[in-house]
Amino acid sequence: MFRDHARQASLKKVTTRHDEGPVALSGRTVRLREFTLADLDGVRRIVGDDRVTHFLSFTTRNDEQARELLHTIVERSRERPRSEYYLAITPREPADPADHDRAVGFTRLRRTNEHSGRLVYAVAYAHQGRGYAGDAVRTVLDFAFGTLGLHRVTAAVGPDNRAGLALVKRLGFTREGVLRDHVHTNGAWRDSVLFSMLAPEWRPTQEA
Numbered sequence: 001m002f003r004d005h006a007r008q009a010s011l012k013k014v015t016t017r018h019d020e021g022p023v024a025l026s027g028r029t030v031r032l033r034e035f036t037l038a039d040l041d042g043v044r045r046i047v048g049d050d051r052v053t054h055f056l057s058f059t060t061r062n063d064e065q066a067r068e069l070l071h072t073i074v075e076r077s078r079e080r081p082r083s084e085y086y087l088a089i090t091p092r093e094p095a096d097p098a099d100h101d102r103a104v105g106f107t108r109l110r111r112t113n114e115h116s117g118r119l120v121y122a123v124a125y126a127h128q129g130r131g132y133a134g135d136a137v138r139t140v141l142d143f144a145f146g147t148l149g150l151h152r153v154t155a156a157v158g159p160d161n162r163a164g165l166a167l168v169k170r171l172g173f174t175r176e177g178v179l180r181d182h183v184h185t186n187g188a189w190r191d192s193v194l195f196s197m198l199a200p201e202w203r204p205t206q207e208a
C-alpha cells in the first residue's frame with residue numbers, strides 16, 4: 001500500500017504530454033484500446049491458456065481469476081496519475097468478422113518511475129504468428145517515448161521463449177543480462193533475460 005502511494009506521489013511530479021483520457025492507438029495491423037468489462041471472453045483466452053502463460057510471470061488463471069484481473073485492469077486504467085497502461089490488442093482486419101474489436105492479446109506498460117517503464121505483451125494462442133505482437137509493441141513504444149516522454153523501456157523475457165526473444169531483437173532492444181530466478185511460474189523459478197530500449201535509440205514507426 002505504502003509503495004503504491006509512494007509511486008503515485010512520484011508520478012504526480014511527471015509532466016506528461018498525454019491528456020490522460022482513454023488511450024486508443026493505431027498500428028499497421030492492430031489497434032490498441034482500453035479494456036472494458038465486456039472483454040472477459042478475450043481475457044480468458046489469453047490468461048486462461050497454459051500455452052500463453054507458460055512464458056509469463058504468473059500461472060494460468062481460472063475464470064474467476066480472469067474476471068478479477070479484468071476488474072483490476074479497468075480500475076487501474078482510471079487512476080490518475082496513471083501508472084499502468086494495460087491495453088487490449090484488437091486486429092484491424094480480422095480474418096473472422098466475429099473477431100472485430102475482440103481483445104486477442106495485450107500490452108502492459110507499467111511505469112516504474114518518472115522516466116522508465118516495463119513492458120509485457122501476449123497474444124492468444126489462436127492468433128499468434130500473424131505479426132500482431134510485433135505491431136502492438138512497436139505502437140506502444142511510439143506512445144511510450146513520444147506521448148509519455150519515457151526515457152527507458154524494459155522487457156524481461158524467458159531464455160527459452162523463442163517468439164518473445166525474436167520480437168525484442170527484431171525491434172532493436174539491447175540485451176542487458178540475465179535476471180536469475182526472476183519469476184516463479186508454473187511451479188518453478190525461471191530466469192529472465194532483460195532487454196531495454198532507450199528513447200534516443202527508438203525510431204518512431206512513421207520514420208521506419
Ligand SMILES: CC(C)(COP(=O)(O)OP(=O)(O)OC[C@H]1O[C@@H](n2cnc3c(N)ncnc32)[C@H](O)[C@@H]1OP(=O)(O)O)[C@@H](O)C(=O)NCCC(=O)NCCS
Pocket residue numbers: 051052053055056119120121122123124127128129130131132133134135155156157158161162163164166167170
Ligand atoms: C511472444 C508472443 C507475444 C508473440 O506473438 P505473435 O503475435 O505471434 O508475434 P509476431 O507474429 O509479431 O512475431 C514476433 C516474432 O516472433 C517470431 N515467432 C513467432 N512465433 C514463433 C515461434 N513459435 N518460434 C520462434 N519464433 C517465433 C516471429 O517470426 C517474429 O519474429 P520476426 O519479427 O523476426 O519475424 C506470443 O508468442 C505470446 O503471447 N507468447 C506468450 C507470452 C510471452 O511470451 N510474452 C513475451 C514475454 S513478456
